[in-house]
Every structure is written in C-alpha cells, then in structure tokens.
Amino acid sequence: MINIREITPAEGAVLSRMSDSVNWNNSPAECTLITRCSNMRGFFLEVDGQIAGSAGMVTYEPQSLVFINLVIVLPEFRRKGYATMMIEHILKLTGNYRTKKLHATPDGSKVYAPLGFKPCRGISFFASDDPHLPEIEGVDIRPMQEADLAEAIKRDAECFGFSRHNLLTFNYQQNPNLALTTGxxxxxIFGRRWKKYRQMTALVSSDLNAAMALAAHASELDKSQPQSIITYDTQQEFQAYLQSGGFVKVREMLDMELGENTPEPPEQYRSIYGGDMG
Structure with missing residues (x-):
C-alpha cells in the first residue's frame, strides 16, 4: 500500500538522514524548519508503512510561486514512479499557484519534464577542500550583526522576488559566525553547514569586487570542512574568480519551471541559497 503523508516536526532528523543518503547537505534543524514554518511543508511517501521517499515545498504568496525541494527516493525504491507521485501530490495541492519551480540534475530533469517542467537556466555547484581565493583590496568586510539582518533580508527579497525572512532569520540564528556584510x-553573505560541506550562500552584491571580497573572507572563516558555493551560470566572472581560488565545478543542475516563467535572476544575486531553498 502506498501512502503520502505530511512530515511531523519530530521527523526532521529522519528527513536529514534521507538527505545524507543522496549526498546532500541538509541538517536536522533545517529539515525540522520545513515542518514548522508557515510557508513550508514536507511529505513522506510510504510503501507498506516503510518510508520510501520525500518531497517538500515552500510557497510564496499570493499564490505566486511554489519551490519544490528535497525530492528523494531511497535506492531500494527507485524506478517505481514514486518521485513522480510525490511531485503530482504537491502540484495537486498548489494548482492555483502561478509558477512551480525546482532544481534538478540533468538525470533528474527526465523525471520532471513529462510533468511539464521546462529548463530555464543552468546552475553550477562548486566545491573545494582547501580554497585560496585571491584577496580583494579596498573592500571593508565585517561580521553581520543582528541589526544588519533586516536590511539583508530586504536586499535578498529584491533579488529573489519574495521575502525569505523565515529562512534567513533561521540561518542567522544557526550560523551567525558565518554571516558577513560589507562595511x-x-x-x-550567509553560511550553512552540515556533514559534507560548509556552504557560502545567499550572496547578494551589486558590485562584483564586493562579492569577491565577501566570498574570500567567508572562505577563511572555518576550514575544518570542504567548502561549497552554488551559482547561476550567468555569473561567469564570479565563477572564474572562484575557480582561480581552487573551487572546482562538481555538479551541474538545471533551474526548471512549470507555469509562468519567473524573471531572470538579477546580476547581484551571486550565489543561491542551496538546500533546495532557492
């Protein structure tokens, strides 16, 4: 018997372990957020009472955007159509939303294309075990303070198109030591971490030099883990800078959409959040 049910807050760690199984980087706290936040929901697909897969969604009002995330099917349950079932479940719940969006690997895109999702733009995942980004002179960088958070959230919303105050407030509370701002x-720039990577994330800067300086300083904060950063492929100059400092492209992904197309990401949106959060 197949059943799709909502994930409870007590099951955040279960969802995180599923993320580990596909080499992703979602912490238990991040997965629990998905079950508690007013604009987020997560689902498990069960086969005869056993959890076989997951999917989540983040909604942005008024009925504008659904970001689908954490679509995972455990290895022993693959190639049975379960990922499609979970996506269809979310699409049924969000039929009145204008745009449905997700990030997919090239192989994963083959699951989503028959449902109507179309590739819009490329995304690259960069990683380094020991980054050494060239220093950028003339840009003052300092730790982000709590008083800076509201302005950072506002700046992020101007890029993303919707306010992600829940997500970014959570991120800052979890990793205040990884958040930086210019003088x-x-x-x-924010940071997120779990077992596999420490990720530099949600980097917003209209000035390329400031973006590079933020990345350089952030990469030096803690070198106890490999580091990662995810960018749209429109960020050619910024990607070249990352590669000059030891970052290597390890994965290509696609931004896919169903329904109304969203605007192209603005130039100042230098790195995406990751964790399938946009």
Missing part, C-alpha cells in the same frame, strides 16, 4: 552594509 557600508550594502552587500552580504
């Missing part, structure tokens, strides 16, 4: 508080 004039006109650009910022």
């Amino acid at each position: 004039d508080a006109q650009a910022h």
Whole structure:
C-alpha cells in the first residue's frame, strides 16, 4: 500500500538522514524548519508503512510561486514512479499557484519534464577542500550583526522576488559566525553547514569586487570542512574568480519551471541559497 503523508516536526532528523543518503547537505534543524514554518511543508511517501521517499515545498504568496525541494527516493525504491507521485501530490495541492519551480540534475530533469517542467537556466555547484581565493583590496568586510539582518533580508527579497525572512532569520540564528556584510552594509553573505560541506550562500552584491571580497573572507572563516558555493551560470566572472581560488565545478543542475516563467535572476544575486531553498 502506498501512502503520502505530511512530515511531523519530530521527523526532521529522519528527513536529514534521507538527505545524507543522496549526498546532500541538509541538517536536522533545517529539515525540522520545513515542518514548522508557515510557508513550508514536507511529505513522506510510504510503501507498506516503510518510508520510501520525500518531497517538500515552500510557497510564496499570493499564490505566486511554489519551490519544490528535497525530492528523494531511497535506492531500494527507485524506478517505481514514486518521485513522480510525490511531485503530482504537491502540484495537486498548489494548482492555483502561478509558477512551480525546482532544481534538478540533468538525470533528474527526465523525471520532471513529462510533468511539464521546462529548463530555464543552468546552475553550477562548486566545491573545494582547501580554497585560496585571491584577496580583494579596498573592500571593508565585517561580521553581520543582528541589526544588519533586516536590511539583508530586504536586499535578498529584491533579488529573489519574495521575502525569505523565515529562512534567513533561521540561518542567522544557526550560523551567525558565518554571516558577513560589507562595511557600508550594502552587500552580504550567509553560511550553512552540515556533514559534507560548509556552504557560502545567499550572496547578494551589486558590485562584483564586493562579492569577491565577501566570498574570500567567508572562505577563511572555518576550514575544518570542504567548502561549497552554488551559482547561476550567468555569473561567469564570479565563477572564474572562484575557480582561480581552487573551487572546482562538481555538479551541474538545471533551474526548471512549470507555469509562468519567473524573471531572470538579477546580476547581484551571486550565489543561491542551496538546500533546495532557492
């Protein structure tokens, strides 16, 4: 018997272990957020009472965007159509939303294309065991303070198109030591971490030099883990800078959409959040 049910807050660690099984990087706290946040929901697909897969969604009002995430099927349950079932379940729940969006590997895109999802733009996942990004002179970088958070959230919303205050407030509470801003508080970068990587994330800067300086400083904060950063492929100059400092492209992904197309990401949106959060 196949059943799709909502994930409870007590099952955040279960979802995190599923993320580990596909080499992703979602912490138990991050997975629990998906079950507690007012605009997020997660689902398990069960086969005869055994958890076989997961999927989640983040909604942005008013009925505008659904970001589908954490689509995972455990190895022993693959090639049975379960990923499609979970996506169809979410599409049924969100039929009145104008755009449905997700990130997919090239292989994963073959699951989503028959459902109507179309590739819109390329995304690259970069990683390094020992980054050494060239220093950028003339840009003052400092730790982000709690007083800076509201402005950073506002700046992020201007890029993403919707406010992600729940997600970014959570991120800052979890990893305040990984968040940086420029001295004039006109650009910022956040950080997220779990077992596999420490990720530089949600980097917003209208100035390329400031973006590079933020990345360089962030990469030096803690070298106890491999580091990663995810960018849209429109960020050619920024990607070249990352590669000059030891980052290597390890995965290619596709931004896929169903329904109304969203605008192209603005130039100042230098790195995406990751964790399938946009």
